[in-house]
Amino acid sequence: MSSAAARWTAADLPDLSGRTVVVTGASSGLGAITARELARAGAHVVLAVRDVAKGEGVAAPFEGSWEVRELDLASLASVRAFAAGWSGPLDVLINNAGIMAVPQAKTEDGFEAQIGTNHLGHFALTNLMLKHVTDRVVTLSSGAHRIGKMQLEDLNWERRRYDRWRVYGQTKLANLLFTKELQRRLEEAGSEVRALAAHPGYARTHLQSHTGSRLQHVLFVGVGNRLLAQSDVMGALPTLYAATQDLPGDTFVGPDGFLEQRGHPKIVGRTKAAQDADVARRLWTLSEELTGVGFGLTAASPSAA
Template sequence: MSVATTRWTASDLPSLAGRTVVITGANSGLGLVAARELARVGSRVVLAVRDPDRGAAAAATIYGKTEVRPLDLGNLESVRRFADGWSGEIDVLINNAGIMMVPLGRTADGFESQLGVNHFGHFALTNLLLPHITDRVVTVSSQAHRRGAIDLDDLNWERRPYDRSGAYGQSKLANLLFGLELHRRLQAAGSPVRSVNAHPGYAATNLQSHSGDRILHFTMAIANRLVAQSAKAGARPLLYAASQDIPSGSYVGPDGPYQWRGYPDLVDRSAAAQDMTLAERVWDVSEKSTGVAFPEELQAR
């Protein structure tokens, strides 16, 4: 599905003076590029990062208003501390942080690490911050969602043989289903807040460098050189989703072949990522797993 009429880049960002944007994982890669561009056009950008020292070093490279706050998405206690410490409005929350195709691991709360960081952490963070959010939530997914499947009976890979690629795909599909159900709930509540998803295509970042598999690492390094677009280009869909007047429920990605590279556009998603029943079931499991629910004050009346 193509609706874009121009080759949109970060240079087309409007002034966002006076707005507050929270970006998870903003100390490197796509998050850092997005932070630089949003600060450049006047936003106050909050870098929500696991390592405050690395966050401070990243913030020092950004021209504009920035703030660094600690956030470990693999620890729900840290997520709650971040949310409890927030006061004031957030115009845009960008759920960007993630890990990719790592060896089997567990978060502090016992979740499979990719699902725990990529989905459960952002699920809890968004719902806890939602009373503060005025404009939109942007949740970053991936084309890897197309090879993902949700196993509601074994989300955390406790019975299945672990597949790092399958686990990553499951987490990225969960990101899209979360965005879809959040959109439905906000609409039902009559909220003006939008829920949109975005993906960067195939972008060369350090995300691909933590697999713990030498062969996989080498293969992805070669692909980064030959196929991938730059982190700057990969951040365009995130920036477009965060700043443009697009409908809630939209999915933004590159407009090129296979959505690997190109300029931001509204793009399609897999059939599973459009399954409203599955989205509701994933939401219910996420509430039970994290102990965090959609805010009562925003529930449909």
């Protein structure tokens, strides 16, 4: 990456007129910033959110074209309804929504809440929407993928003692493995659509405030967010870069600063576990079994070459 690219900001976004982008979880945090900047650059942005009224309130000051549609990634019925209601091409799907280190809970479909929301919900959404996608899918991971360990025999943590941070790390590892296998399948299908991933570093958002732990709330919100975190505007840059720049499939974008915690976007590395092609394939197969959703691209799909 050149020195000029190393200082890339949202002001460097290209003209996105005529392009349509879906951003999940865009009613707050990084998703809201991502949606705002893409709309400002000319894209028609669809905020896919659980609370439509909240999404409309967030988007009201946006410059440019936008709409809000209901989507709850913790409900496969909601994911299916969102996809069924879509018509026409979609240039970019940004899988931004997520929850972090929350107390143990289950989704509507009985999945552990973090894996159900962060991975399985987006897995189903991507494959149901893939026939419409013309350019790329960007999925948000995290530096926390480095603490993740993929145990496919107990993906939903039914046999192990629940550890909210290890679970979160597993979901972020799953995001990278999903991106890897999605890119492989796209290439195999002869599609020009690309799958990429991004992570925001340590960004100051609401995400850290839902752990259910008073101590962790004090550490992350009271101390970390004030002293260590970068702004949500900076945290959104890797996603915006991955969504708009000419990058090869399976690229991972993160901040360029110390330990990738803050800074301008650059291409970053990942753990060996996140590059394991065999585990990526096995995770995909398991995800198909759990969600009932298979690879969404066929020879007749518009995004196939």
